[in-house]
Amino acid sequence: MHKKLFIPGPVEVSEDVLLKMATPMIGHRSKDASTLQRGISDKLRIVFQTKEEILLSTTSGSGLMEGAIRCCTAKRAAVFSIGAFGKRWYEMALNNNVAADLFEVDFGKTTDPKLVDEVLSTGKYDLVTITHNETSTGIMNPLEDLAKVINKYPDIIWCVDTVSSMAGTDIPVDKLGIDICITSSQKALGLPPGLAVCSFSKKAVERAKQVPFRGYYLDLLHLYEFIQKKDYQYPSTPSLSHMFALDFALDKMLQEGMDNRYKRHIQMAEYVRNWAKKYFDIFGDENHLSNTVTTIKNTRGISVADLNKKLGERGFQISNGYGNLKEKTFRIAHMAECSLSDIKELIENINDILGL
Numbered sequence: 001m002h003k004k005l006f007i008p009g010p011v012e013v014s015e016d017v018l019l020k021m022a023t024p025m026i027g028h029r030s031k032d033a034s035t036l037q038r039g040i041s042d043k044l045r046i047v048f049q050t051k052e053e054i055l056l057s058t059t060s061g062s063g064l065m066e067g068a069i070r071c072c073t074a075k076r077a078a079v080f081s082i083g084a085f086g087k088r089w090y091e092m093a094l095n096n097n098v099a100a101d102l103f104e105v106d107f108g109k110t111t112d113p114k115l116v117d118e119v120l121s122t123g124k125y126d127l128v129t130i131t132h133n134e135t136s137t138g139i140m141n142p143l144e145d146l147a148k149v150i151n152k153y154p155d156i157i158w159c160v161d162t163v164s165s166m167a168g169t170d171i172p173v174d175k176l177g178i179d180i181c182i183t184s185s186q187k188a189l190g191l192p193p194g195l196a197v198c199s200f201s202k203k204a205v206e207r208a209k210q211v212p213f214r215g216y217y218l219d220l221l222h223l224y225e226f227i228q229k230k231d232y233q234y235p236s237t238p239s240l241s242h243m244f245a246l247d248f249a250l251d252k253m254l255q256e257g258m259d260n261r262y263k264r265h266i267q268m269a270e271y272v273r274n275w276a277k278k279y280f281d282i283f284g285d286e287n288h289l290s291n292t293v294t295t296i297k298n299t300r301g302i303s304v305a306d307l308n309k310k311l312g313e314r315g316f317q318i319s320n321g322y323g324n325l326k327e328k329t330f331r332i333a334h335m336a337e338c339s340l341s342d343i344k345e346l347i348e349n350i351n352d353i354l355g356l
């Protein structure tokens with residue numbers, strides 16, 4: 001039996017989008033390929049609220065994260081982490097011989113703009129990474145407050161991981177001054193995993209030109225220059241199947257209307273939070289909760305693994321806590337095409353299983 005996914009990626013994909021993955025192939029050097037890829041970039045610019053270029057990558061989101069920190073750090077990267085995915089940037093830097101420092105906070109907290117200001121005022125750094133929505137903790141960083149500080153430093157390339165929030169939460173990329181904003185197909189965009197997208201500012205382009213060794217497949221400058229020259233075709237064969245599906249999913253998204261979509265995500269988040277407060281508790285700083293995933297403190301000491309097994313028998317799947325938070329917390333994702341009635345159905349089943 002198929003289990004409906006309430007995990008923070010991969011998410012449940014609606015059937016019409018899934019079917020688009022089965023579109024017959026076209027040549028990746030054809031006019032049709034150019035039209036498809038250009039159309040996707042135009043629509044993504046609306047979702048990202050940017051006038052900058054959009055890059056597509058046949059990798060998951062981690063691919064573009066790695067490409068960004070490698071291609072756009074000329075001096076030293078300041079990595080601000082509030083959980084498992086924040087720290088990933090640091091590991092990427094180390095493994096690519098990119099000079100970087102890690103600034104971590106306890107799980108459940110946000111990045112303090114004052115700390116960012118202090119760190120950047122040393123003048124040692126020329127790239128900053130921020131996780132917008134930390135999927136391991138369910139905490140959403142205050143981008144507006146961070147933008148005020150980061151934009152004081154004109155040499156900084158600002159990279160933001162919006163893998164689990166873009167298209168589920170309002171993120172005005174240009175207004176915030178983000179240079180590279182990254183997301184993956186399998187989260188709030190509502191597609192199968194395997195494609196990543198990012199915005200790439202002119203400032204990021206200029207920076208990458210100063211970095212001599214940018215790798216090959218994930219050389220974001222190479223991607224950028226190639227799509228300018230070749231009418232949005234990519235240097236190597238991309239996942240055209242994902243692109244057919246993404247193009248269609250973006251049409252549906254824009255038809256729903258981005259504001260309606262954000263409202264729907266907030267409604268689902270509020271429903272899960274209220275339920276969590278009634279029967280359990282919420283993990284982390286309650287002033288900065290994610291709109292796409294809720295982390296619930298397991299105050300009743302239930303077996304999360306057992307609960308998930310029983311939910312599985314009924315055709316649902318939620319997520320255990322991440323890493324050390326396993327069994328101490330569990331996570332319910334409410335993103336992409338998920339509706340409030342899907343969430344209500346899930347919660348009714350959890351209540352029934354736990355006798356709440």
Ligand SMILES: *Cc1c(COP(=O)(O)O)cnc(C)c1O
Nearest residue numbers: 060061062085133135163164184
């Ligand atoms: C899922 C996730 C990632 C990793 O993305 P992949 O597409 O699996 O590479 C990075 N950051 C956050 C916040 C995520 O939720």
